[in-house]
Amino acid sequence: FANYTRCENTVEFINSVHDLLHDRRGQTHYIIIDQAERLRDRGPMLLTMLLRLSELTDTNICTVLVSNVVWDKFRPRHGGAIEPALVFFSNYTKQQILSIIEKDCPKDEPPKFFLTFVDAIYEVFHRNCVDLDELRHLVTMLYPKFVQPVYEKQANRSEFTRLFKLCQPYFSAASERLYLREISTSEWQKYSAEVTTETAPEDVTQSIYQMAESGDGLDLPYYTKFLLIAAFLASYNPSRLDAQYFSRGKTQAKRRSKAVAQDATGGKDRQQLLGPKSFNIERMLAIFYSIIVEPVDSSVDVQIQIASLVTLRLLTKTSAGDRLDGIKCKCNVSLETIRAIAHSVRFEIDRYLYNFA
Amino acid sequence: MPARQAVSQVDVQHVKQMVLGRLYGRVALPELVGLDDPFSAVYTLLKQTVSSNEGNSALVLGPRGSGKSAIIDRCLDLLKRQHGATSSAKYYVVRLNGFVHTNDRLALRDIARQLLITQDLEHILIGSFADAFTYILNLLRSNFEESGAVPPVVFVLEEFDLLAQHPKQSLLYTLFDIAQSHQTPIAVIGLTARIDVMDLLEKRVKSRFSHRQIYVRSVQTLEQFKRIAQIALQINTDHNVSAEYASEFNQKVDQLLASDSVVSYMEHLFDFGKDVRQLLQTLASSISQLSVASPFPQLAPLTACMEREMQSAKLQILANISVLELCLIIAMKSLVQLGSTKYNFEMVYDEYKTFMSRHMMAVAAGGAMKIYKKPVALKAFETLIELEIVRPLSSVEGGAAFGRNDLLAGTAAGNRVPKEYRMVQLMLEPGQVMELAADRPDIPAVIRRWAQQ
Numbered sequence: 001f002a003n004y005t006r007c008e009n010t011v012e013f014i015n016s017v018h019d020l021l022h023d024r025r026g027q028t029h030y031i032i033i034d035q036a037e038r039l040r041d042r043g044p045m046l047l048t049m050l051l052r053l054s055e056l057t058d059t060n061i062c063t064v065l066v067s068n069v070v071w072d073k074f075r076p077r078h079g080g081a082i083e084p085a086l087v088f089f090s091n092y093t094k095q096q097i098l099s100i101i102e103k104d105c106p107k108d109e110p111p112k113f114f115l116t117f118v119d120a121i122y123e124v125f126h127r128n129c130v131d132l133d134e135l136r137h138l139v140t141m142l143y144p145k146f147v148q149p150v151y152e153k154q155a156n157r158s159e160f161t162r163l164f165k166l167c168q169p170y171f172s173a174a175s176e177r178l179y180l181r182e183i184s185t186s187e188w189q190k191y192s193a194e195v196t197t198e199t200a201p202e203d204v205t206q207s208i209y210q211m212a213e214s215g216d217g218l219d220l221p222y223y224t225k226f227l228l229i230a231a232f233l234a235s236y237n238p239s240r241l242d243a244q245y246f247s248r249g250k251t252q253a254k255r256r257s258k259a260v261a262q263d264a265t266g267g268k269d270r271q272q273l274l275g276p277k278s279f280n281i282e283r284m285l286a287i288f289y290s291i292i293v294e295p296v297d298s299s300v301d302v303q304i305q306i307a308s309l310v311t312l313r314l315l316t317k318t319s320a321g322d323r324l325d326g327i328k329c330k331c332n333v334s335l336e337t338i339r340a341i342a343h344s345v346r347f348e349i350d351r352y353l354y355n356f357a
Numbered sequence: 358m359p360a361r362q363a364v365s366q367v368d369v370q371h372v373k374q375m376v377l378g379r380l381y382g383r384v385a386l387p388e389l390v391g392l393d394d395p396f397s398a399v400y401t402l403l404k405q406t407v408s409s410n411e412g413n414s415a416l417v418l419g420p421r422g423s424g425k426s427a428i429i430d431r432c433l434d435l436l437k438r439q440h441g442a443t444s445s446a447k448y449y450v451v452r453l454n455g456f457v458h459t460n461d462r463l464a465l466r467d468i469a470r471q472l473l474i475t476q477d478l479e480h481i482l483i484g485s486f487a488d489a490f491t492y493i494l495n496l497l498r499s500n501f502e503e504s505g506a507v508p509p510v511v512f513v514l515e516e517f518d519l520l521a522q523h524p525k526q527s528l529l530y531t532l533f534d535i536a537q538s539h540q541t542p543i544a545v546i547g548l549t550a551r552i553d554v555m556d557l558l559e560k561r562v563k564s565r566f567s568h569r570q571i572y573v574r575s576v577q578t579l580e581q582f583k584r585i586a587q588i589a590l591q592i593n594t595d596h597n598v599s600a601e602y603a604s605e606f607n608q609k610v611d612q613l614l615a616s617d618s619v620v621s622y623m624e625h626l627f628d629f630g631k632d633v634r635q636l637l638q639t640l641a642s643s644i645s646q647l648s649v650a651s652p653f654p655q656l657a658p659l660t661a662c663m664e665r666e667m668q669s670a671k672l673q674i675l676a677n678i679s680v681l682e683l684c685l686i687i688a689m690k691s692l693v694q695l696g697s698t699k700y701n702f703e704m705v706y707d708e709y710k711t712f713m714s715r716h717m718m719a720v721a722a723g724g725a726m727k728i729y730k731k732p733v734a735l736k737a738f739e740t741l742i743e744l745e746i747v748r749p750l751s752s753v754e755g756g757a758a759f760g761r762n763d764l765l766a767g768t769a770a771g772n773r774v775p776k777e778y779r780m781v782q783l784m785l786e787p788g789q790v791m792e793l794a795a796d797r798p799d800i801p802a803v804i805r806r807w808a809q810q
Contacts, residue, residue: 010457011467049456054383056457069745070670079421079550085638086670091677128681128729128737180732273703275778332775
């Protein structure tokens with residue numbers, strides 16, 4: 001490939017195309033643009049001009065736009081664009097997917113056996129994943145594990161049920177970790193390669209656990225964890241109920257659980273679903289001191305921890321950047337993570353959560 | 358019946374190329390239907406400039422696809438044939454287009470290029486537009502002949518309304534000024550689809566314009582509409598194609614255009630928007646299948662193409678999404694029906710979970726449908742966002758500004774909400790969701806019933 005010329009604006013482009021292709025009327029030339037919907041942001045005239053290219057340059061040139069967004073959404077608004085002919089590509093059918101993945105069969109494996117495996121994978125995964133690339137990836141990752149017992153003489157090629165049962169834990173680990181790319185392909189290969197049937201059962205479960213582990217790796221100091229829990233409670237509990245949940249006086253004994261009125265939307269207005277609210281730092285600190293069992297010595301440390309939580313983006317600051325008092329934040333951590341953290345410090349968070357399903 | 362002679366490869370290729378060229382707008386149609394009045398008006402005007410050295414200006418107004426550019430092309434063609442013979446009647450044609458020439462400087466440079474002026478003009482382009490233009494005309498005069506007679510120049514300004522939006526409208530002012538003052542014989546023809554384009558002109562520009570407006574109407578009657586299709590498809594005998602092939606081809610074309618489905622399609626298009634381009638493009642689906650084996654246009658590809666056009670684009674794209682994605686769409690539909698105008702992923706997932714657990718018994722019996730965990734559902738949700746079936750509810754509903762990336766990535770400064778909590782909107786109507794679920798044979802019955810509620 002070589003540059004023909006440089007164009008700074010549309011006029012030069014049109015003239016250059018004309019000069020370049022004018023003599024070659026007999027052939028058709030094509031311009032193919034992928035992810036064409038992004039052109040709609042690049043100036044209103046660009047798409048219009050590209051669609052009229054043949055007319056403007058007086059040459060035999062065809063513009064092909066490839067996109068996975070429907071044409072209605074990026075048709076230029078001011079009119080003047082010529083409607084392109086629309087060609088739809090529908091998804092592959094199951095049969096087509098199977099015959100494509102069949103070509104991935106490793107050289108020394110019998111094709112029929114491989115095909116049965118692919119069929120089973122498809123049945124398991126196709127309800128949430130119809131993307132051909134993803135399925136191919138899953139097949140490539142899972143097949144070695146599936147066929148391993150055959151090589152280790154644990155089962156025959158014809159005992160499909162047995163092979164599937166042996167492979168079952170890897171299937172579920174795959175559907176969660178691998179599909180979501182929580183672990184990378186190379187990590188998966190590393191973990192799964194280490195395990196053979198020779199290894200002890202505990203090691204097998206260990207390896208699967210490692211693959212299926214959903215821990216966030218949040219390794220925070222002890223008090224910081226409580227700070228984070230306090231932030232979560234401040235974000236999701238309404239402030240009017242703070243006295244009920246967090247006061248240490250006599251009211252701690254009787255904690256009235258109010259019946260929550262169900263509204264028409266079937267409880268969809270819960271704070272849990274709407275996301276974290278902002279709260280005052282003072283309120284969070286008040287909750288923090290109330291849930292900590294033993295007293296804390298220095299309050300400076302606490303401020304430093306809050307700052308580091310903000311840096312880690314576990315808390316988000318919602319007040320203006322340069323305000324020094326009345327700082328508001330909100331908690332950026334999900335319920336599952338907080339539960340894991342609370343579990344690690346042996347704090348029963350469920351008792352303190354209001355209206356959580 | 359005598360055996361038909363086999364049609365030669367060359368003939369088929371030739372016909373295909375010619376007809377497709379007409380259908381796709383690369384080649385002009387042999388005659389213009391119903392455009393005689395505007396045609397003669399424009400032609401007279403151009404002739405006056407070219408033969409009698411009069412300056413003239415006019416605006417040709419008409420909806421898109423009504424034939425304005427076709428009229429101009431035909432006029433220029435006719436003019437060339439009648440005047441181009443002798444060199445003493447030479448004239449220039451300069452074509453500008455509002456889509457391409459986005460400011461006056463670029464337009465001026467291109468004018469110079471089209472007038473075959475090769476001198477370097479950078480130094481003059483810095484000055485005012487009028488000075489620069491006069492300089493160019495002077496150059497033209499000196500390039501042309503020593504006697505000093507200036508050749509007429511025809512300026513064709515397409516997308517005139519966009520040219521009128523340049524700052525100070527200096528290009529238009531200069532052109533109209535020279536056209537009116539008769540110093541140099543130029544014809545200025547503006548083409549535009551905006552009927553109110555006169556309101557866009559400044560007072561000084563408007564006063565120099567001759568107020569000559571030629572209206573081109575879109576196709577008047579259904580017969581004219583059909584006639585255009587016929588003209589586009591038929592082969593003339595003066596092309597080097599065998600006469601028998603040509604006449605049989607034309608017969609087949611008439612049969613095709615008389616068949617019921619095509620007639621009703623043309624009526625539908627005519628009622629809808631009289632879009633000639635769309636009609637010709639659809640007809641191309643039959644012509645592109647021409648081959649030596651089947652050298653005549655068939656009805657079948659045409660019917661398939663017409664059917665495809667009738668389907669909704671969105672539903673076609675969504676025809677094969679995964680079951681989980683369909684469940685999420687149905688969950689959003691139920692939220693809308695319960696009265697929420699905005700919802701986020703968490704609420705959608707909650708609704709999905711509620712439904713699935715409520716129907717656990719039926720689900721377990723019917724087919725192994727498990728409740729997918731939140732991260733998997735989130736991935737499916739993001740696929741829907743990528744298809745733009747689900748759109749973020751931003752406070753500024755700009756046309757070009759926001760895109761799917763705003764929802765997925767979130768700009769650092771503004772967006773503090775984690776992505777599961779960002780409010781979205783489903784871009785399908787409840788009726789469309791029901792249609793989507795009804796077409797799928799592979800989803801469990803319980804899901805289908807959920808969609809129909």
